[in-house]
Amino acid sequence: MLHFGTHVTILAFFLWSLLKVAVVMTVMLLGIAYTVLLERKLVGRIQNRWGPSRVGPFGLLQPLVDGAKSFLKEDLIPTAVYRPLYLLAPIISLGCALISIAVIPFGAPGMGPNGVDLFEISNINVGLLVILGITSMGVYGIALAGWSSNNKYSLLGALRSSAQMISYELALGLSLVGVVLRAGSLNLRVIVEQQATLGAWTWNINPFGGGFQFVAFFIYLMAAFAETNRSPFDLPEAESELTGGYHTEYSSMKFAMFFMAEYGNMINVGCVATLLFLGGWTSPLGDLMGPFDSPWINALLPLFWFVSKVFCFLCLYVWVRGTLPRFRYDQLMNFGWRFLLPLAILNIVGTSLWLAYR
Amino acid sequence: MEGWENTLIYNREGNSGATHSWLRLSSLNPPAMRSTRHQPVRQATMHLILFFLFAGFCLAGAINLLWQTHPINSALSLIVVMTSLAVLYLLLGAEFLAIAQIIVYAGAVMVLFTFVVMLLNAGREERTLGSRAASRVGFPAVVVFLAVIATIILRAQGLVSAHLGVGLTNAKDSSNLVVLSQVLFHELLLPFELTSVLILIAILGAVAIARREGSERTAEK
Numbered sequence: 001m002l003h004f005g006t007h008v009t010i011l012a013f014f015l016w017s018l019l020k021v022a023v024v025m026t027v028m029l030l031g032i033a034y035t036v037l038l039e040r041k042l043v044g045r046i047q048n049r050w051g052p053s054r055v056g057p058f059g060l061l062q063p064l065v066d067g068a069k070s071f072l073k074e075d076l077i078p079t080a081v082y083r084p085l086y087l088l089a090p091i092i093s094l095g096c097a098l099i100s101i102a103v104i105p106f107g108a109p110g111m112g113p114n115g116v117d118l119f120e121i122s123n124i125n126v127g128l129l130v131i132l133g134i135t136s137m138g139v140y141g142i143a144l145a146g147w148s149s150n151n152k153y154s155l156l157g158a159l160r161s162s163a164q165m166i167s168y169e170l171a172l173g174l175s176l177v178g179v180v181l182r183a184g185s186l187n188l189r190v191i192v193e194q195q196a197t198l199g200a201w202t203w204n205i206n207p208f209g210g211g212f213q214f215v216a217f218f219i220y221l222m223a224a225f226a227e228t229n230r231s232p233f234d235l236p237e238a239e240s241e242l243t244g245g246y247h248t249e250y251s252s253m254k255f256a257m258f259f260m261a262e263y264g265n266m267i268n269v270g271c272v273a274t275l276l277f278l279g280g281w282t283s284p285l286g287d288l289m290g291p292f293d294s295p296w297i298n299a300l301l302p303l304f305w306f307v308s309k310v311f312c313f314l315c316l317y318v319w320v321r322g323t324l325p326r327f328r329y330d331q332l333m334n335f336g337w338r339f340l341l342p343l344a345i346l347n348i349v350g351t352s353l354w355l356a357y358r
Numbered sequence: 359m360e361g362w363e364n365t366l367i368y369n370r371e372g373n374s375g376a377t378h379s380w381l382r383l384s385s386l387n388p389p390a391m392r393s394t395r396h397q398p399v400r401q402a403t404m405h406l407i408l409f410f411l412f413a414g415f416c417l418a419g420a421i422n423l424l425w426q427t428h429p430i431n432s433a434l435s436l437i438v439v440m441t442s443l444a445v446l447y448l449l450l451g452a453e454f455l456a457i458a459q460i461i462v463y464a465g466a467v468m469v470l471f472t473f474v475v476m477l478l479n480a481g482r483e484e485r486t487l488g489s490r491a492a493s494r495v496g497f498p499a500v501v502v503f504l505a506v507i508a509t510i511i512l513r514a515q516g517l518v519s520a521h522l523g524v525g526l527t528n529a530k531d532s533s534n535l536v537v538l539s540q541v542l543f544h545e546l547l548l549p550f551e552l553t554s555v556l557i558l559i560a561i562l563g564a565v566a567i568a569r570r571e572g573s574e575r576t577a578e579k
Contacts, residue, residue: 010404085430085434124453125453125535126453126454126457126535129454129457129458129461130457132457132461133457133460133461133464133465136460136461136464136465136466136469137460137464137465139465139469140437140469140472143469143472143473143476144472147430147472147476155476158476159473159476159477162469162473166466166469169465169466186535
């Protein structure tokens with residue numbers, strides 16, 4: 001936070017950071033809006049219909065219209081809610097979803113004038129833990145929303161969600177230990193650079209060149225679906241049982257904030273998966289497609305790789321949502337504690353042994 | 359005023375020893391600010407401002423924790439206290455401890471607290487007038503007691519004032535995560551493992567007790 005680039009004064013550092021935050025937030029919010037459209041389009045195709053197609057070409061302006069609609073809707077606050085926390089909950093949810101991007105490197109290091117890190121807001125040596133910490137704080141948004149609404153469906157949704165997130169956070173955290181062991185660092189840049197030595201061959205997801213980490217990838221994938229409350233683990237908002245779950249009593253922009261938080265978390269999970277298992281911003285061809293003469297291509301190509309990897313991950317999310325039915329609650333808990341957790345621990349033991357005796 | 363000078367001095371030392379302090383920028387960047395003279399002072403001021411800001415949050419949260427009558431408000435104030443403590447750890451150069459504090463205490467332990475408060479649906483506490491003697495003698499007594507304890511500890515350990523922003527280690531290429539794991543898994547492996555076994559036994563004991571009571575209850579029915 002307070003260590004600056006090579007020759008940058010404190011004022012320049014501050015202004016650069018402000019600029020980066022503004023740009024990244026804009027892109028992130030646009031990304032959230034268009035992830036919603038992506039989901040509606042893809043789920044539409046999976047169910048053999050077109051999805052939104054009327055507003056703009058191919059329905060591309062649909063997110064803007066949706067946003068305007070939720071702004072203009074009446075903002076209802078039920079009388080029996082506990083007001084301070086009822087108002088605070090959506091802010092916590094969305095805040096935690098948007099903060100994680102601050103430590104995610106989405107392009108090649110350096111690149112800016114005077115050694116400013118242009119493609120990352122802040123490079124922190126415990127970056128991965130920061131993301132986990134922020135994710136663990138995100139539970140409060142949902143828990144407080146459910147409790148302060150003073151509605152039994154909301155409360156049940158919140159309790160389910162908190163239990164689910166705490167249970168799967170363990171498997172999620174433990175699945176990442178293998179990757180960290182392999183890289184020997186918690187710095188996301190170091191983790192990416194360690195994987196990228198031979199292109200896609202040494203990505204952590206590769207079963208042959210990437211250590212044992214494809215196991216970790218599948219644990220992470222399943223735990224991440226549960227962490228973001230997405231189908232097939234979307235029990236906190238199971239419509240058939242809980243009407244709307246924790247956000248039953250929310251309307252207008254406050255509901256939209258929960259909605260945006262969910263999609264923001266999807267993007268975060270996609271970014272983390274890309275960094276930890278898919279080689280981050282590096283090219284799958286490794287050194288074969290070496291540095292180019294033009295600095296513009298050198299700066300923009302990594303961005304392209306990163307964004308396309310995250311995009312693939314988001315498509316996977318939507319595909320799973322369109323395919324699998326919802327779990328039952330006891331199945332969810334059994335799966336988390338009796339399958340994912342032991343598997344994650346085995347992965348840690350296996351990776352440690354492999355690193356010790358290779 | 360010695361403490362203030364220390365805080366200022368650190369930066370000249372800290373930065374000459376490359377990027378080893380808290381939250382370093384990547385190793386790709388050469389050591390920062392060797393050429394300019396004014397910046398270390400400014401950086402220290404910024405550390406100091408951050409320290410007072412979050413120490414203020416911490417104290418405000420703690421006072422609010424006692425002041426609030428609704429248990430969930432108190433629980434949330436405790437979260438504020440723990441998170442600001444994490445920032446103070448960060449300022450003291452213990453980045454791993456700071457994040458662990460957030461993940462474990464603010465993110466896991468306090469979730470259980472709020473969980474329990476929600477499930478029990480505990481109502482507001484009633485505020486009593488309290489005894490006059492307690493407020494007149496009690497608060498000064500607590501302040502004096504804490505001051506004495508703090509002085510004794512500082513003197514006995516021979517500790518000087520803390521240096522904001524200095525990492526726990528000055529060795530290159532090793533964060534305090536590396537040092538911590540060296541100590542825990544190398545030098546103090548046996549005590550560490552014994553502690554974890556102790557905790558495991560406690561968990562198993564809790565489960566066993568809960569189970570026995572549950573089975574008795576079903577047997578009565």
